[in-house]
Amino acid sequence: MHLLVCAGTGCHSSESDLVYEMLRDEIERKGLDKEVQIIRTGCFGFCEKGPIVKILPDNTFYTQVKPTDAKEIIDEHLIKGRSVHRLLYTDPETMEHVLDSKHMGFYKKQLRIALRNCGTIDPENIDESIGRNAYQALGKVLTEYSPQQTIDIIKRSGLRGRGGAGFPTGLKWEITRKNDADQKYVVCNADEGDPGAFMDRSILEGDPHSVLEAMAICGYCIGATKGLVYIRAEYPLAIKRLKIAIAQARDYGLLGENILGTGFSFDIGLKYGAGAFVCGEETALIHSMEGKRGEPSNKPPFPAQSGYLGKPTNVNNVETFANVPVIILKGTDWFSAIGTEKSKGTKVFALAGKINNVGLIEVPMGITLREIIYEIGGGIKDGKKFKAVQTGGPSGGCLTEKHLDTRIDYESLTAAGSMMGSGGMIVLDEDDCMVSVAKFFLGFIVEESCGKCAPCRIGNKRLHEILTRITEGNGTQGDIEKLRNLANVIKDTSLCGLGQTSPNPVLSTLDNFMDEYMEHVYDKKCRSGKCSSLLYYVISADDCTGCMACKRVCPTHAINGERRGVHWINQEICIKCGACMDKCQFDAISLLNDYPREMADVISN
Amino acid sequence: MNQISEIKTLADLKKKQEEVRARITLRDRAESPDSLVQVKVAMATCGIASGAKEVMEYFVEELDKRCIDAVVTQTGCMGYCFAEPTVEVTLPGKEPVVFGNVDPEKADEIIECYIKDGELVDGIIPQNYNTI
Numbered sequence: 001m002h003l004l005v006c007a008g009t010g011c012h013s014s015e016s017d018l019v020y021e022m023l024r025d026e027i028e029r030k031g032l033d034k035e036v037q038i039i040r041t042g043c044f045g046f047c048e049k050g051p052i053v054k055i056l057p058d059n060t061f062y063t064q065v066k067p068t069d070a071k072e073i074i075d076e077h078l079i080k081g082r083s084v085h086r087l088l089y090t091d092p093e094t095m096e097h098v099l100d101s102k103h104m105g106f107y108k109k110q111l112r113i114a115l116r117n118c119g120t121i122d123p124e125n126i127d128e129s130i131g132r133n134a135y136q137a138l139g140k141v142l143t144e145y146s147p148q149q150t151i152d153i154i155k156r157s158g159l160r161g162r163g164g165a166g167f168p169t170g171l172k173w174e175i176t177r178k179n180d181a182d183q184k185y186v187v188c189n190a191d192e193g194d195p196g197a198f199m200d201r202s203i204l205e206g207d208p209h210s211v212l213e214a215m216a217i218c219g220y221c222i223g224a225t226k227g228l229v230y231i232r233a234e235y236p237l238a239i240k241r242l243k244i245a246i247a248q249a250r251d252y253g254l255l256g257e258n259i260l261g262t263g264f265s266f267d268i269g270l271k272y273g274a275g276a277f278v279c280g281e282e283t284a285l286i287h288s289m290e291g292k293r294g295e296p297s298n299k300p301p302f303p304a305q306s307g308y309l310g311k312p313t314n315v316n317n318v319e320t321f322a323n324v325p326v327i328i329l330k331g332t333d334w335f336s337a338i339g340t341e342k343s344k345g346t347k348v349f350a351l352a353g354k355i356n357n358v359g360l361i362e363v364p365m366g367i368t369l370r371e372i373i374y375e376i377g378g379g380i381k382d383g384k385k386f387k388a389v390q391t392g393g394p395s396g397g398c399l400t401e402k403h404l405d406t407r408i409d410y411e412s413l414t415a416a417g418s419m420m421g422s423g424g425m426i427v428l429d430e431d432d433c434m435v436s437v438a439k440f441f442l443g444f445i446v447e448e449s450c451g452k453c454a455p456c457r458i459g460n461k462r463l464h465e466i467l468t469r470i471t472e473g474n475g476t477q478g479d480i481e482k483l484r485n486l487a488n489v490i491k492d493t494s495l496c497g498l499g500q501t502s503p504n505p506v507l508s509t510l511d512n513f514m515d516e517y518m519e520h521v522y523d524k525k526c527r528s529g530k531c532s533s534l535l536y537y538v539i540s541a542d543d544c545t546g547c548m549a550c551k552r553v554c555p556t557h558a559i560n561g562e563r564r565g566v567h568w569i570n571q572e573i574c575i576k577c578g579a580c581m582d583k584c585q586f587d588a589i590s591l592l593n594d595y596p597r598e599m600a601d602v603i604s605n
Numbered sequence: 606m607n608q609i610s611e612i613k614t615l616a617d618l619k620k621k622q623e624e625v626r627a628r629i630t631l632r633d634r635a636e637s638p639d640s641l642v643q644v645k646v647a648m649a650t651c652g653i654a655s656g657a658k659e660v661m662e663y664f665v666e667e668l669d670k671r672c673i674d675a676v677v678t679q680t681g682c683m684g685y686c687f688a689e690p691t692v693e694v695t696l697p698g699k700e701p702v703v704f705g706n707v708d709p710e711k712a713d714e715i716i717e718c719y720i721k722d723g724e725l726v727d728g729i730i731p732q733n734y735n736t737i
Contacts (some may be wrong), residue, residue: 001678001679002632004632031658034662035661035662035665035679037628056632057676057678058678078679079648079649079679079681080649080681081678081679081680081681082681120629120632121629121632127621127625127628128625128628128629130618130621130622130625131622131625131626131628131629131630132629133622135618136618136619136622139615139618139619140615142615143615251611252610252611252612252621253611253612253613254612254618260612260613260614260615260617260618261613261614261615
């Protein structure tokens with residue numbers, strides 16, 4: 001019997017390490033340590049309900065386990081063979097406990113290739129990875145295929161970069177291979193910058209060997225002997241597990257000189273980044289690795305020609321690498337049968353926002369947004385209405401109800417005005433204000449822009465100012481047109497991918513939610529009530545007793561009215577602090593997102 | 606890791622994989638429990654007092670040694686306290702069969718005759734109830 005305890009960052013922060021220790025101690029105390037194995041694994045993906053404990057072979061999936069639950073799990077489940085019902089996942093529709101995780105809606109539609117070992121093996125023990133085929137693909141490639149044959153396999157499989165742009169991986173390897181040099185480099189881009197995306201971290205935490213193995217395969221193909229993982233220092237757990245994995249692979253001789261007696265040598269080191277969004281761009285990433293400022297440079301020369309230290313360098317994303325060993329072992333036909341015509345395989349998405357099952361999912365390309373949100377994601381929180389989903393983070397755009405049945409792949413997302421990006425998926429409901437959402441992402445871009453080129457540095461700042469003005473109720477005629485013009489200029493003239501995609505949130509919200517922009521600018525109204533400057537505190541004449549309590553607390557003396565007479569608020573002075581509403585004992589003050597016309601008339605009379 | 610020995614060839618790697626595979630096969634098998642031999646050992650107080658723990662260990666080790674894909678789990682009291690330790694064996698596609706008074710010797714017989722060849726052996730307890 002195996003007990004798998006999630007030790008990904010999400011569960012770890014809700015005390016999963018303590019759960020692990022309590023379970024282990026309890027198992028020892030009951031003398032079950034011979035029959036029961038307890039393993040700390042990578043992320044299960046179902047972060048909404050962490051910490052997760054899964055019991056095999058029963059496939060029982062316990063959610064939100066607390067350290068104090070350990071004794072009950074051991075006593076009831078392991079000894080008496082009864083599952084602990086209160087810890088089981090409850091299906092939100094049928095309200096029934098799900099005994100077998102295979103029947104959970106969250107897992108039904110998923111196909112886990114890149115995440116194949118996450119939540120199944122102990123990432124700190126190379127033996128478990130080897131038991132699940134780690135380094136077999138490397139062995140196969142080194143003994144059976146030439147570098148060019150291997151590249152052809154990857155090309156035929158149709159694998160494309162999972163970091164965002166979707167460049168064909170095999171082609172990238174081939175170009176780097178063709179550039180002769182005394183030294184070449186393989187770089188793994190683990191600088192995951194999208195707010196809300198955490199698939200790369202989860203793969204490195206849950207299955208580091210799949211990435212190390214793929215880097216070695218890539219090294220063999222392009223003729224490199226050195227690999228580097230560029231990882232942000234904000235991922236301490238991923239760094240720790242990578243270090244352990246590299247050390248164990250070296251001890252086994254699976255990294256280093258003369259791997260598997262084939263004469264091929266390859267070693268991997270780590271480089272830490274300070275967590276800048278722009279360093280996900282490959283030229284900026286390489287500059288940062290060289291110790292220079294993390295700023296992008298013009299392409300060409302591409303990194304494949306002149307990259308790290310001026311040598312040909314192949315940069316791939318973590319998730320891209322994680323797909324490689326499986327493709328080698330299972331074949332191109334198997335891989336290219338999954339997905340759509342131009343986008344093969346699967347994609348990992350980080351589901352976040354107003355959705356019931358927040359977490360990490362891996363789905364075949366071509367799945368619809370509806371399936372992701374309503375079947376895997378379990379629908380919108382609190383039964384609210386779906387409004388939009390922001391994909392691709394600050395570089396992407398939003399998809400709306402009309403896109404719910406679009407089959408998701410690189411091309412369809414771009415056509416819909418968004419992009420695949422690294423796979424962040426933030427779900428928004430009717431309570432979200434789209435202008436504020438655009439402003440939020442723009443704010444992120446303004447902070448993360450490296451400042452090298454003017455369109456991105458100055459243009460985005462101006463965009464952010466206009467959006468701020470609109471959300472504060474100071475929007476004027478022409479602002480919307482200015483937004484669109486400026487956004488297009490930034491898109492066309494910026495140096496790197498960050499600038500070229502930065503206005504996407506603005507453009508896509510303009511395309512899909514023009515009516516909300518119009519309301520903000522012309523009616524001074526925010527329908528969702530998110531823009532506090534566009535809300536109005538109003539005293540109801542029927543309920544006001546004239547007690548003067550609100551008048552006394554108002555810091556700006558915006559409230560007028562005599563004792564025992566009806567009070568009213570001067571909207572021009574009101575700073576919307578809400579002190580009056582807190583003070584009123586008669587519930588006479590309410591917050592409206594539309595100033596009632598009749599009130600305005602009464603006051604002006 | 607128990608011992609660190611360098612893996613020098615692909616054959617070494619394959620050997621290593623065979624060695625460590627047993628540790629995690631259970632996790633692969635959990636995907637399709639119906640296609641495997643399932644052995645349930647009753648491990649309530651009465652069972653443990655009459656030696657169910659040794660029987661369970663014996664099953665785990667021997668099935669592994671004899672390369673039989675099986676899932677061995679423990680369960681609660683089956684109610685046949687007069688015949689402890691009791692073991693329930695389910696072959697793929699067949700009804701479960703309960704054996705009573707199982708000691709390592711009997712366990713050996715069950716593995717060799719029933720699990721390997723499907724021949725019933727003495728000591729079967731007729732099931733006197735249905736479960737829902």
